[in-house]
Amino acid sequence: MSVKLGIIGGGVMAEAILSRLLSQNIYAANTVVVSDPLQQRRDYLQKTYGVEVTENNAVVFAANVILLAIKPQVLDRVAADLSGTANSSNLLLSILAGVPLKRLQAAFPACAVIRAMPNTPATVGAGMTAIAPSSQVSPQQIDRAKTIFAAVGEVVEVSESLMDAVTGLSGSGPAYVALLVEALADGGVAAGLPRAIASQLALQTVLGTAKLLQETELHPAQLKDRVTSPGGTTIAGVAALEAGGFRAAAIAAVKAACDRSRELGN
Missing domain, CATH: 1.10.3730.10 (ProC C-terminal domain-like)
Structure with missing residues (x-):
């Protein structure tokens, strides 16, 4: 299997994005792997969507695009687990509320990083997502991120300095x-x-x-x-x-x- 999309964290928002990416044929189930620490959650995602699941976060970094959907409190631990795993071909999309690009880049220095803020209507395909790319992200990678988040609603690109305002509004x-x-x-x-x-x-x-x-x-x-x-x-x-x-x-x-x-x- 050629892994194209990896998701770290299989919570509600991650599932909302995954389900619509699959239903719109943006990714095929056999090209997606999801890591989650809970066996019950892994079993559910595998049974419901037919994706590969794992408790090993490092497996996810075989993907071209990684969606980071964990709680901000566990970022440092996850980053430590993945030390040396990431490479320059990885596009990391973070939906961690309040975590700035500088911290994400320090945690994953080899990756091209985009910070994103979706909102809860994404769970019904009517979300609003703002994205803020880091300087090393290519135009093609920005387009890929927009395609992914457009699956759950509308997308706008903003500078990171505006992400707190985005959080306060949408x-x-x-x-x-x-x-x-x-x-x-x-x-x-x-x-x-x-x-x-x-x-x-x-x-x-x-x-x-x-x-x-x-x-x-x-x-x-x-x-x-x-x-x-x-x-x-x-x-x-x-x-x-x-x-x-x-x-x-x-x-x-x-x-x-x-x-x-x-x-x-x-």
Whole structure:
């Protein structure tokens, strides 16, 4: 078998990426090897996807592309296990939150390294991933990384200096949106709607609005203006949001998450 893709760590995000790479025929199952310390997890991945599995991380470095999907706390131990294994033909894609390129390059000095930040909607193919390549990564390797992460959603390339901001916005953003959906549903219940119907209305409203903005390329302010009419219900609701500091709170949330990401990376 010629190993083309190796994955270190078989968790939820790694599985999401693996499943869509296979379903879209970007990689064949017999060209993928996944390492994970848990026998139960290895058995599941092998049975579900037909890939080779191992508990030996060094086996993964026979691949051209390695997806590093471990917890940041075990990076040093994994790097020590792989000392001398990596070579210049390896493209390492790290999805370790808060771990900067300089640390990754120190851990894997022979590899071309790209730092990536996907978010949880990747598990349903609707993710947003930002990638930041190191200086030794070739244009062809960047294209390969974009192809891999495009399998789980959209991809943008940014400088590493912006990765903390990416983390604060799209990395942590699904939690903010989930809070919004929950709050809208609670508002519906407060106004007299049954919980199930309020939840359905809230979720579809957020989903539909996002799709509308994406497909029409309207600025959000334009869509807001189209929905509001003089003296109407929507402008009354918007005024209440403004009085509650809705926009300021959203901006502050992104900045706080960005600052915390920066702290964790130091």
